[in-house]
Amino acid sequence: MENKVISEEKANWRRRMAAVRDGLAPADRQRLSDQLCARLENGLLSPLRSELGRPLRLCVYAPYRSEASPLPLLRGCRDKGDLLVAPRMKPEGGLELREVQQASDWAPGRWGVPEPDPLRSRLVPTTIPLDIVLVPGMAYSLAKAGTIARLGYGGGYYDRLYAQREAAVAEGTIWVGFAYAIQVVAEPLPAESHDLLLHALATEQGIMRIGEGDWA
C-alpha cells in the first residue's frame, strides 16, 4: 500500500513543519511577511505589470494559523488596479473564488480559516484568467531538480483547483509558493501524482522561478 505509506510520511512532515512555523514569534511573522511582500512586489508583481502593460489578476489568501501573510500586499495592489480574488471552501467541497477589496471582506470559515465573506464578496468563475496564484503551504522543496514541490494541509484543495484550472484554461498563470524561508526543506517531500508543481517560490530571502536559476 504505497499510498498509505506516502500519506503517513506527509502527516509526519505536516506535524514537524507546523512546529517549525508555529515557533516563529508573532512579531517575527509580521516582519518576515512584510519583507516577503516587498520581495514579491518588487521581484515579480511590478515587473509583470510592466511586461504585460496592465494591472494583474491575483489569487491571494489571508493567513491561517502561523502562515506567512500576503495581506501587506493588498492595498498597493488595489491602488495599482489589480483584481484580487481569494479561495473559499464550498460547503459541498472544492473551492470557489471571490473578489476581495478590503479587510472587512474576510470572515472566518470552516476550521476558522479566513475566507472571503460570501455576503460581502462577488463570486468569480473558477476559470477566470489569473496571472498569479499565491499558494500557502506547510513545506516546500527544491530537492528534485527543476521542480518546486509543496505540502499543504491535506485537503487537496489547491491540487484540485490547479487540476481544474489546467483543464479549463491553457494560460500563463504563475503558481507561486508563498512562505517563510524556514519552510523550504533540503529533502525531497513525499509526492503523489496529483500534487501541484509550483512555477515559483517567494520567501523573505527572494523569489525563485523555475528555469531561471538563481534567487532574485
Ligand SMILES: Nc1nc2c(c(=O)[nH]1)N(C=O)[C@@H](CNc1ccc(C(=O)N[C@@H](CCC(=O)O)C(=O)O)cc1)CN2
Ligand atoms: N490561508 C489559507 N487559506 C486556505 C488554505 C490554506 O492552506 N491556507 N487552503 C489550502 O488548501 C484551503 C483550505 N484548506 C484547509 C484544509 C485543512 C485545514 C485544517 O485545519 N485541517 C485540520 C484537520 C481537519 C480535519 O480533517 O479534521 C487540521 O489540519 O488540523 C485548513 C484549511 C483554502 N484556503
Ligand SMILES: Nc1ncnc2c1ncn2[C@@H]1O[C@H](COP(=O)(O)OP(=O)(O)OP(=O)(O)O)[C@@H](O)[C@H]1O
Ligand atoms: N486533482 C485531484 N482530484 C481529486 N482528488 C484530489 C486531487 N488532488 C488531490 N486530491 C485528493 O486530496 C487529498 C489530499 O491531497 P494532499 O495530501 O496532496 O493535500 P495537500 O496538497 O497537502 O492539501 P491542500 O492543497 O488542501 O493544502 C488526497 O486524498 C487526494 O487524493
